[in-house]
Amino acid sequence: MREALEFAVVWTLVKLLGALPRPVARRAGAAVGAAAWRILPRLRRVGIRNLELAFPQMPAAEREQVLRRLYRNLGWLLAEFCRMPRYTRENTSGFLCCEGLDHYLSARDRGKGVLIVTGHLGAWELSSFYHSLMGYPMSMVIRRLDNPRVDALVNSIRCRHGNRVLHKDDFARGLLAAMRQGETVGILMDTNMTPPQGVFVPFFDHMACTASGLARVALKTGAAVLPGFMLWEESGQKYVLRFGPEIPLVSTGDSESDIVENTARFTSAIEQAIRTYPDQWLWVHRRWKTRPEGEKPVY
Template sequence: MLYLTGHIGAWELSSFAHALYGFPLHYMARPIENRRIDVLVNGYRRLSGNQPIFKNESARVTLKVLKEGGTIGILADQNTMPSEAVFVDFFGKAASSTTGIARLALHTDAAVVPGYAVWDEQLGKYRLRFEPPVELIRTGDAESDILENTRKFAKVLEDIIRKYPDQWVWVHGRWNTRPSGEPPVYDFS
C-alpha cells in the first residue's frame, strides 16, 4: 500500500501511530544535509519500527517492500525536480509534482490510500484519518495515466488541506520549479 499524505497536522506522529497499532511502515526520505540532525531525526522515526527509504535506494527497496505487502508513506506535497515530475494544478498554480506514486501504483497494483493525522478540537487530541483508496485511471496510455493519476493525487491532497487549512505546515517553496517560460512564484529580490 502507498500511504499518500502531506505536511498536514501531525504527519510525523501518524507514522508512529501506524507502527504502534502493529503496522510499521517504510517512508520515503531525503537525507537531511546536517548529518547529526539526520541521525537524530531518523533515529526518532525508527523508534517504533518504521524504516526510511532514501532517495538513492528507493527503486529497488520500494519494489521489494510493496511485493512483500508492506506500506510506504510518501509526503506528496513537495516541489519535485523536473526530471521526476509533471506539472499539475495545486491550489490554482502549476506545481512540479512527483510521478513516482503513480508509476509505483500502476506498476505494482498497490492501493493508494490518503491519510493524515489532524487535531480534533472536540477530542483534544490528534485523530488519524484515512480516505478511501484512490481509484487509479488505466487507459493503456502509460504517460497519460501517470499524468492523470498524479493530477488526481494532487487534488486529493488539496481537498484535505482545504478541509484543514490551519493544519497545513508548509515552509518550503512548493511552487519553486516553474514550467518553461513562467515567471517565479516567489520574488526574493
C-alpha cells in the same frame, strides 16, 4: 565543528522537551513557533505568498491568522516529536486515535502493497509513528538530513517501533521491493520537484511540479493507494489519524498520460485535506517554485 554543535542542540532539545509533562512541552513548543514567526521573515513572506495563491479571496488578516496558527502547530509537532520516545499505545490513548482503519486494512489485505499519499499536513511525524504503535509498522520515504548525526538521531525516533526509512536518493528500488512483499509505504508528495522526476498537475488552481514516482510504482505493481493524515481536532483536543477510501487508478495503456492523471488525483486528495485544515499545512515551503516553461516565477 558545526555538525557537532547542530547535533548537540537537537539532542538537548529532544531531551529537554521530552522530559517535560506533555502540556508543558506543548506550551514550550508553541513558544518556539511564536519565536520562529518573529525571527524568520523570509519564511513568513513565503507563507503569505502561498496563501495568496491558494486563497485569493481570503482577507489578508485571515491569511496572517492561518499562518500564525501554523507556527503554533509546528511548535506542537516539535514537542510531540521530542516526546515520542516515551510514547506507548497505552499512554497515548487519550490524545491519539484512528478513523478509517478499515480502508487501510482492506487495502493491505489485497497483498499487493499499500502506498499512503500524505503530506506536510497536521502531525506528519506522529502519523507514521502512531501507525507503528497500533501494530502496523511501515516504511517512509524521507530525504536525508544534511547532518548525518542528526539524521541518525531523528530516524532512531521515527523507527522505534518497527518503522523503516527509505531515503529519497535510492527509494525506487526499495519501494518496488516493499510493494512486492505487500508492505506499506508512506510518501510525502506535497513538495516542489523538478522535471523529469516531477510532472505538472493542478494544486489550488496553479500548476505544481509534483513527484510522479508514486504513480509509476502503483501502476507497475498494482499497489493500493489511499490518503492518510494525522490531523489536530480542536473540538476533541486530540490528533486523529484518518485514512480515506482507496484512490482509483487510471490505466488506459498510455503510461505517461496515466502517470500525470494519477499524480493529479493524489494531489487533489492532499488539496482537499488542506482546504479542510488550512492552518495545518506547511505554507512556508515554496511549493510552486518550479514553473512550466515560459511562466514567470511566483516568488
